[in-house]
C-alpha cells in the first residue's frame with residue numbers, strides 16, 4: 001500500500017499523510033516510543049473515531065490493526081442516518097462522498113414483497129469508508145500502524161507482533177500505554193489472554209456472510225435495500241458506488257452444512273424469494289464467527305472495550321456501524337473526562353450498558369422472532385392473505401420506517 005495514497009476520486013479531501021506506517025522503519029519509530037496516552041486496537045469505525053477524537057483533544061494515540069489497510073469487512077454497508085449525522089456533526093461528512101442514498105426497503109418473505117420508505121441509509125463499501133475514517137484519524141494526528149497484531153497482556157501492557165511473513169516477522173514489541181481501547185471487532189483476538197473479558201456466545205447464533213456481486217439476484221433499484229427473509233436466515237442486497245452489489249447475510253450454520261455450504265444456502269434463500277441464484281455463481285464468500293455474543297465485562301484496569309468487540313447481536317436492523325461510531329465517540333469522551341478527574345475509574349461499564357443494552361435487546365428480540373419457523377411461516381401465509389401485514393414487519397425491522405408511514409404494495 002502506498003502510505004501517501006490520497007482519496008481524490010470522490011472526496012478529494014482526506015490524505016492518509018505519512019502517518020500510516022507500512023514500512024519497517026516507520027513502524028519501529030512508533031514502536032520504540034516509550035509512552036502513548038492511548039493505544040487503540042482495531043481500525044474499524046469504532047477504533048478510528050476514538051483515535052480521531054482523542055488526537056483532536058491533544059492526546060498521543062497509536063491505532064493498530066492486524067490487517068493491511070484498506071481492508072474489506074463482511075457488512076451490509078448501510079450506514080443509518082444517526083451514524084451519518086454523528087459523522088457530519090464531527091466535520092467528517094466527506095467520508096460519505098459517493099455513498100448511495102437508500103430510502104426504500106423492499107422486504108421479501110417467500111414470494112411476497114412489500115416496500116416501505118425509510119429514513120435514509122448511506123450505502124458505502126467498507127474498505128472505502130473505514131480507510132477514509134482511519135485517514136481522518138491520521139490527519140488529526142493519530143499514528144496508524146497496519147499489519148501488526150496486538151495482544152493485551154495480564155498487566156495491561158500490549159504485545160505487538162508483525163502480521164507479515166517478512167521483515168520483522170516474529171519479533172514482539174511490548175508497549176505500556178496509559179489507556180488501552182479494544183475495538184477489534186467480533187473476530188478480534190487481542191483479549192485472548194484476558195479471561196475476565198471472556199465471551200459468552202449463543203450456541204444457536206447465526207454466522208455472517210458477505211460477497212460482492214456483479215448483478216443483483218432480485219430486482220433492485222439504486223435507492224433500494226432488499227431484505228430476503230427465510231427460516232434459515234436473511235440476506236440484504238444494496239447497490240454500492242463501485243457499481244457492485246453488496247450481499248450480506250446472517251445464516252444458520254447447521255442449515256448451511258446441510259445445504260452443502262453457505263453459498264448453496266444463500267442460493268436457496270434467493271430462489272425461495274423468486275430471485276436468480278445464478279447471480280452468485282463464482283463469487284468469493286467471506287464469513288464471520290457466530291454473531292450473537294456478549295463480553296463478561298467491558299472494562300478492567302486501563303483496558304476498555306467498545307464497538308463489536310464489546311458485544312454483538314445479529315445485524316438485522318443495520319445499526320452496527322452506528323453503534324461502533326457512537327461508542328468510539330463515547331469512549332474518547334470518557335477517557336478525556338477521566339484525565340480531567342471528572343469521571344471515576346470503572347464507570348465505562350455503566351455508561352456502555354446504559355447506551356447499548358437497550359439497542360441490542362431490541363435487535364435480539366427481532367432476530368429471535370424472525371428465526372421462529374412457525375411464526376415466520378404464519379407471517380408468510382399471513383402476508384399472502386393480507387399484504388399490508390408485511391409493512392408492520394418492515395416497520396419493526398427498519399429503524400425510522402415508522403416515521404415514514406407511506407407503504408406501497
Ligand SMILES: Cc1cc2nc3c(=O)[nH]c(=O)nc-3n(C[C@H](O)[C@H](O)[C@H](O)COP(=O)(O)OP(=O)(O)OC[C@H]3O[C@@H](n4cnc5c(N)ncnc54)[C@H](O)[C@@H]3O)c2cc1C
Nearest residue numbers: 042044045046066076078150184185188208307308320321
Ligand atoms: C452480515 C453483516 C451485515 C452487517 N450489516 C450492517 C449494516 O448494513 N449496517 C451497519 O451499520 N452495520 C452492519 N453490520 C455490523 C458492522 O459491520 C459492525 O457493527 C461494525 O463493523 C463494527 O465496527 P468496529 O469498529 O467495532 O469493528 P470492525 O469494523 O470489525 O473492526 C475491527 C478491526 O480490528 C482488527 N483486529 C482484530 N483483532 C486484532 C488484533 N488482535 N490486533 C489488531 N487488530 C485487530 C480487525 O482487522 C478489524 O480491522 C453488519 C455485520 C454483519 C456480520
